[in-house]
Amino acid sequence: MINRSTEFKASRSSIDELMKNPQINVLWNTEIKEVSGENFVQKVVLYNKENGERKEMDTDGIFVYIGMEPNTSLFKDVLNISEYGYIITDNSMATNIPGVFAAGDIRDKEIRQISTAVGDGTIAGIMAERYISHK
Template sequence: MNKEEKNIDLVIIGSGPAGLTAAIYAARMKLDFIVLEDELIGGQIRSTYSVENYPGFKTIGGQELADRFYDQAVNAGANIDEFDNILKVSLKDDEKIIETDNFIYKPKTVIIATGSKYRPLPIPEEEKYHGNGIHHCELCDGELYENKDIIVVGGGNSAIEGAIFLSRYAKSITIVHQFDHLQAEKSLQQDALNNPKINILWDTEIRHAYGENELEEVSVENLKTKQIDNIKVDGIFVYIGMVPKTDLFKDYIDINPFGYIKAGESTETNVEGVFVAGDVREKVFRQLTTATADGTVAALMAEKYIVEKRRRNNG
């Protein structure tokens, strides 16, 4: 079956804060565009329990903030398709092609705002228990572990926030951390250390997970003593960093050794008319506010590129 081709101004890939901000600006500039998303609209912010560092809100739930981004983009006129998976892309100076399950898009410009995904737990059994014992989202799956024993892996803000949130459900929480100190903000550390349900295993990593149909036990290794111990557990929540989602673009876009797309504050990539916004961009700080700033800049740059190219072609 031949797919319908669509020649449009802009394709935004990703609907996190960066992508949705770009969509708001693109809609206000009356661009002909679409937002493509193959996962949750709102990105990682949707799984954040509480946001307290976004201007205008003393505190707001991540889901509510994601919904507000989405509603504002749609009300502005954005077309968001969350069911048409991208199969492949071709991104060149003179032509951009994005093929999905249903269409072939030929946009003048592209904004890559794919964000990142959770880094998997590096054990052989991760795939077996993924979603059935091993999780990454306390908001999504915490209720499954009412009065259960949980392990939280990691020591940064996400891990400690997750452990504190999960303590409302769990009977006990063991934080397994590979270092002898936490990286989370001091206030979060103090909240965790004062929580009677939370215990910390320092200098420790999980090596294996066991159980027939569901997770029952893990083996952990102390990195200093090399001692191996087994721990009974019902669920594991993993917070050990993120991996940028750039596989689709690696044949065309310059990517650094860590997988992030190379682009400065202008959000311009090495390919003319292709811009990048949000956590997937190479930069020093990755925050909600920097993601929305990127989305703003990328949309403005895309519109500027379209106008300038039209002038050149007509001139």
């Protein structure tokens, strides 16, 4: 596991699970600078940000997971979007355009979980139905 910083931001339980797994080796303060191989991945070049050291590591594959980028570019000129790209709504999931609702992870909010997405969806659905009924 290659981490660009000196700490993980995941939940405590996930970090604990990771750290006690003897099959996982965590490389802190490290970036992948190159991926190479013939027909398939065989090597990565690692860069240690702390001491400037570069080294090659043999590997059969890589899985990239860095941050989140909400797919909201389609709406950027019409809906209010937060500085991190999430759609801003009020508590009834209403956006700045009457009749347009946003629900789930795409919305600007604190907690992104299945349960909160389902709750958002329920509210948005009811509010949309009310909006149409009162039109």
